[in-house]
Amino acid sequence: MEAIKYKLPNTFNENVLNDFIENSVVTLTDSFGRIEFANQAFCDILECNTNKLIGETHELLRSPLHAEKKYKNLWRTIKMGNKWSGILKDVSATGKMFWLDTTIIPMQNNGEKALRYLSIYKDVTRYYIDNEALLQRQLLNESFLKEMPFHAFTVSRHGKILNANKSFCNKEIEELINTYIYDYFIPVNFESFKKNVDKVYTDKLTHKFELYDFDSNGKKIFFSAIVSPNYDRLGAIVSSTIALHEITKFKGVSENLINSEAKFRTIYKSINVGVIVVTNDKGNVTEWNKGAEAAFGYKEKEIIGRSLTVLMSKKYRNGNIKELLRAVQQIKNKQNVEIVEMCCLRKNGEQFPVEFALSNGSVGENDFYCAMMVEITHRKSLENKLKRKTEELELFLCRSAQDIKAPISSIEEALSLLKEEPDEDRLALLIGMLDPIIKNGKELSENLSQVSKVKVKKKEIKKIDFSETIKSTLVSLNGASKFKNIKFHVDVVDDFGFNSNPEMIDSILQNLINNAIKYSKEQKENEKSFVNIKVKTSLEEVEISIEDNGVGIYKNNINKIYDLYYRANKYEEPGHGLGLYIVKNAVDNLNGMITVNSSVKSGSIFKVVLPTTL
DSSP: OHHHHHHSOTTSOHHHHHHHHHTSEEEEEOTTSBEEEEOHHHHHHHTSOHHHHTTSBOGGGGOTTSOHHHHHHHHHHHHTTOOEEEEEEEEOTTSOEEEEEEEEEEEOOTTOOSOEEEEEEEEOHHHHHHHHHHHHHHHHHHHHHHHSSSEEEEEOTTOBEEEESSOBTTBOHHHHTTSBGGGGSOGGGHHHHHHHHHHHHHHOOOEEEEEEEEOTTSOEEEEEEEEEEEEOTTSOEEEEEEEEEEOGGGTTSOHHHHHHTGGGTTTGGGGGGSEEEEEETTSBEEEEOHHHHHHHOOOHHHHTTSBGGGGBOSTTHHHHHHHHHHHHHHHHTTOOOOOEEEEEEOTTSOEEEEEEEEEEEEETTEEEEEEEEEEOHHHHHHHHHHHHHHHHHHHHHHHHHHHHHHHHHHHHHHHHHHHHOOOHHHHHHHHHHHHHHHHHHHHHHHHHHHHHHHHHTOOOOEEOOHHHHHHHHHHHHTTSTTGGGEEEEEEEEOSSOOEEOHHHHHHHHHHHHHHHHHTOOOOBTTBOEEEEEEEEEOSSEEEEEEEEOSSOOOGGGGGGTTSTTOOTTTTTSOOOSOHHHHHHHHHHHTTOEEEEEEETTTEEEEEEEEEOOO
């Protein structure tokens, strides 16, 4: 806080300044972006203490999570001495995403050339999370409507189509909007159709009726139609929803069967979806189709009469029940029922996600509810994978650009000092400083090259000479600072031969052996560092094992070591956080598997199993 008091004009009242700092989120950074002060509110958001922040680069101002264009504009603005405002996002020490409404004010005291930057933040994380949730719910609703096997239209009182769930009569949704529903049926249906639509606006009830038309071959086809009112917040009808389903195949069924199937008239539109569960008003299952039997694993005789909660995951049961009750209440209030997402439970105990639409009906005095479900396990998996890959790509592009700039900037600064330095001893010292900078830049370049190779997924297949590959790898790494202190043991048993992509294999060995060298323990008289490299081929696969007695990895870090730019020992050894990410991607590209067994201060064993490629 003293740093801020010193940099701000002394006309500020000290008590006012103290109150401002205590009740705001504030940081002060120097002209290089290093933190000189961060108040407790900022530390709470980052979930770390002040000691770890002071002197370190302000990661939020270099965050890889916002666009490069915004980053350039930010620094260009504040370096010109102008104030910058905008939204920045980053992750806390525990991985929580946060968004900050940020204002950065450049400051310069008399007699100083360098600028310092006062940053004032407002935490707007909750606002962004709520907006994202609303967007996802809207996308789910739109997706579900398109998957339903019936045609649904939102129409005005005069029959003008305001919206539709899918194409109809060879017209896309955009072409249907602002046309009239009556124009798509033969004129003889007009009076009956319009009469039922008008009734909805008069008595505010749902109406069902049938109509017919002719297909392109002149064959008569029958439709069942349901018209329901749509209300605004004041209870006035603003439009109606028309659901159409072809029922031609049911018209020849005997009267007895028609009567026995009457209660299914409100759910027939979703038969082709697959999973249909019908319950009474007490929540007990009364009907169970083949799709539900296949999805949940219960035979009809096992489930009829039991509570619907049997089909819910115990972990999420309370939340599921709450969502169901909310949907039932919406039905009772004659409101549009939202699509519900729920975690279900199979008979064998396996959990799986579904989304469903709830509807109701009655036969005589008996009410019933129908849940029409779609299993979304595959879609959820793809969504999560796509989200993860997108985040990785954004992080890789932003972080790579920043990492490449760092050694170049350092070399430029050193060269500038060399030009102005007359002292020969000092010159030698500055030249020596260039070596680690160039080495770091070279290592980064090689890592980025390997990342690009494993992402391209080349299909070049050759027979792998493991002995020669390992030998070449050790030669390329013999310049490492700890290399000479390590005893290497190589054991290759290649009785069957192995075919694969040589660049992928080289990336795997290079990075695993390099990590074993880098994280070896300091040399002790009674303990020699070692790295054991074992390769054994079989008819169908190869097993590669890299064992060391180095510093090891904490158990709570094991699941994160393959993440892009993650470094478990970032304060002990220099690096870029790309090595194990490259290894994992290479192994995945070769349809293999990687495991690790590690103990702190005892070492690690990485095992890679890869199938042979013929």
